[in-house]
Amino acid sequence: DGGITQSPKYLFRKEGQNVTLSCEQNLNHDAMYWYRQDPGQGLRLIYYSQIVNDFQKGDIAEGYSVSREKKESFPLTVTSAQKNPTAFYLCASTLTAGENEQYFGPGTRLTVT
Amino acid sequence: AQSVTQLDSHVSVSEGTPVLLRCNYSSSYSPSLFWYVQHPNKGLQLLLKYTSAATLVKGINGFEAEFKKSETSFHLTKPSAHMSDAAEYFCVVSPFFTGTASKLTFGTGTRLQVTL
Numbered sequence: 178d179g180g181i182t183q184s185p186k187y188l189f190r191k192e193g194q195n196v197t198l199s200c201e202q203n204l205n206h207d208a209m210y211w212y213r214q215d216p217g218q219g220l221r222l223i224y225y226s227q228i229v230n231d232f233q234k235g236d237i238a239e240g241y242s243v244s245r246e247k248k249e250s251f252p253l254t255v256t257s258a259q260k261n262p263t264a265f266y267l268c269a270s271t272l273t274a275g276e277n278e279q280y281f282g283p284g285t286r287l288t289v290t
Numbered sequence: 291a292q293s294v295t296q297l298d299s300h301v302s303v304s305e306g307t308p309v310l311l312r313c314n315y316s317s318s319y320s321p322s323l324f325w326y327v328q329h330p331n332k333g334l335q336l337l338l339k340y341t342s343a344a345t346l347v348k349g350i351n352g353f354e355a356e357f358k359k360s361e362t363s364f365h366l367t368k369p370s371a372h373m374s375d376a377a378e379y380f381c382v383v384s385p386f387f388t389g390t391a392s393k394l395t396f397g398t399g400t401r402l403q404v405t406l
Binding site for chain 2: 181283
């Protein structure tokens with residue numbers, strides 16, 4: 178079955194620690210995206226990558242970093258510089274960078290205390 | 291520039307009655323419009339999309355939406371609600387011609403509650 182996997186589903190960290198969220202896809206999609214979702218708000222774009230070894234900042238990139246060394250993988254690191262990291266994080270992909278129909282993973286809920 | 295407004299943050303219906311979730315959009319260009327559904331602690335699933343073909347779009351699970359340019363609306367409807375429809379619904383707007391899907395704008399969501 179093709180799709181996007183995100184692990185772990187729930188993640189707990191202490192304040193001041195960096196944490197990396199995994200996103201893997203076997204859809205052979207070129208482009209991948211990371212969103213943050215907070216209660217009562219729509220999804221906000223953190224970073225996106227149109228092709229391997231390339232990525233751009235989205236609307237709320239501060240305190241986050243990404244890498245795209247392989248086509249199928251797009252990990253997101255939440256650094257200690259992110260002031261309010263507790264949220265639900267969603268990874269998505271599109272067949273090409275020009276497509277606007279996104280496929281979503283199941284999400285990771287990060288809680289930082 | 292583009293924006294999307296979901297007019298109701300919460301809608302409650304009885305099982306078997308019609309569902310109406312309202313979405314208005316603003317766009318400087320011809321838009322693509324989407325409805326996604328999200329069940330608790332899950333990812334988003336595409337219900338349907340409008341991309342300038344037929345204005346009445348049919349999606350999965352009996353949902354449909356009508357693109358009304360004059361009213362800048364893209365309301366989601368279903369004739370008869372089922373308990374399994376209880377979820378959060380997101381309206382999304384994007385330019386029809388886009389170099390990147392980073393141009394998607396998400397509404398703030400409508401939580402649909404279905405009661406017996």
